[in-house]
Amino acid sequence: MNARVVLPGDQQRLLQGLPGVQALHVGPWRLALVALDGIGALSAPPRFLTPDELQVWGRLRFEKRRREWLGGRLVAKAAVSDFLVGQGQSPPAFSAIPIHNSRDSHDRGRPQCPLAPFVSISHSHGFAVAVAASQPVGVDLERTRGFSPSAIDSVFTTEENDHINRLSYAQRNPARTLNWCCKEAVMKSIGRGVLGWFSDFELIAGHAGTETLQWRCSRRLQARLPGKPRLWSAQVEDYSVVLAAMDSQQEGRVVA
Numbered sequence: 001m002n003a004r005v006v007l008p009g010d011q012q013r014l015l016q017g018l019p020g021v022q023a024l025h026v027g028p029w030r031l032a033l034v035a036l037d038g039i040g041a042l043s044a045p046p047r048f049l050t051p052d053e054l055q056v057w058g059r060l061r062f063e064k065r066r067r068e069w070l071g072g073r074l075v076a077k078a079a080v081s082d083f084l085v086g087q088g089q090s091p092p093a094f095s096a097i098p099i100h101n102s103r104d105s106h107d108r109g110r111p112q113c114p115l116a117p118f119v120s121i122s123h124s125h126g127f128a129v130a131v132a133a134s135q136p137v138g139v140d141l142e143r144t145r146g147f148s149p150s151a152i153d154s155v156f157t158t159e160e161n162d163h164i165n166r167l168s169y170a171q172r173n174p175a176r177t178l179n180w181c182c183k184e185a186v187m188k189s190i191g192r193g194v195l196g197w198f199s200d201f202e203l204i205a206g207h208a209g210t211e212t213l214q215w216r217c218s219r220r221l222q223a224r225l226p227g228k229p230r231l232w233s234a235q236v237e238d239y240s241v242v243l244a245a246m247d248s249q250q251e252g253r254v255v256a
């Protein structure tokens, strides 16, 4: 995947010297994206980590996980930096932008940063993306994938499957991947994983692209949403990216 977006000058300067971080536009949002093969070439401990992060990195044993984790930190720091610039602030060095994962039971694993209210990270097949925002956000990146018959039955609702089955055979896996990303992004925006929540979210209209996607959700999911998320998607080569962001105007109340 080649990100087709060139960073504006100020952001370019911020990211100078770091391996290939680029901006990826999804609807009105600007995400930070990095190719993980550039990350894997680092031999010395990366200078952009905080002392706590260096300890975590040192404990990661598997190469794939090391790359994904490191790429996730890098893009999350870039996204926080970009967020601070957008707020009119001067961002500190990346080594002073801590990104850690929540240990609380209600949102275990959710990335957090004291310098930005909300951060979300995703990695898939060689790439990592992240976004930082003042409202709850969730991002999910997936390379187009197949789903087994049992996964199709358990992950997607009857209506979603009916819609997908009306598409040509070649369009089905991209459509399922996009649908999957939507579920992941919405659940990440509230600090949860998708397991146990598959049928609580239903995609009802929209194709990969920059338009807003339409969806509905169950009452139990509504009850956990602090606002009404809007979804945007982008298709870059064979990857889908979905960003779910709480509508800031409706933040703080449940939308029926």
Ligand SMILES: CC(C)(COP(=O)(O)OP(=O)(O)OC[C@H]1O[C@@H](n2cnc3c(N)ncnc32)[C@H](O)[C@@H]1OP(=O)(O)O)[C@@H](O)C(=O)NCCC(=O)NCCS
Pocket (backbone or CB within 6 Å): 068, 069, 072, 101, 107, 108, 109, 110, 111, 120, 121, 122, 123, 124, 139, 140, 141, 151, 155, 184, 187, 188, 189, 190, 191, 192, 193, 194, 195
């Ligand atoms: C963990 C989960 C949030 C996302 O996992 P994923 O899609 O496999 O991985 P992604 O790369 O998109 O996202 C991983 C990132 O999500 C973030 N994350 C983890 N837990 C989170 C939570 N509770 N809330 C928000 N974000 C979270 C982390 O930043 C993590 O990256 P990091 O550990 O390097 O910091 C969750 O949805 C999950 O468990 N998925 C299970 C997948 C599954 O069921 N597969 C079978 C399908 S048939």
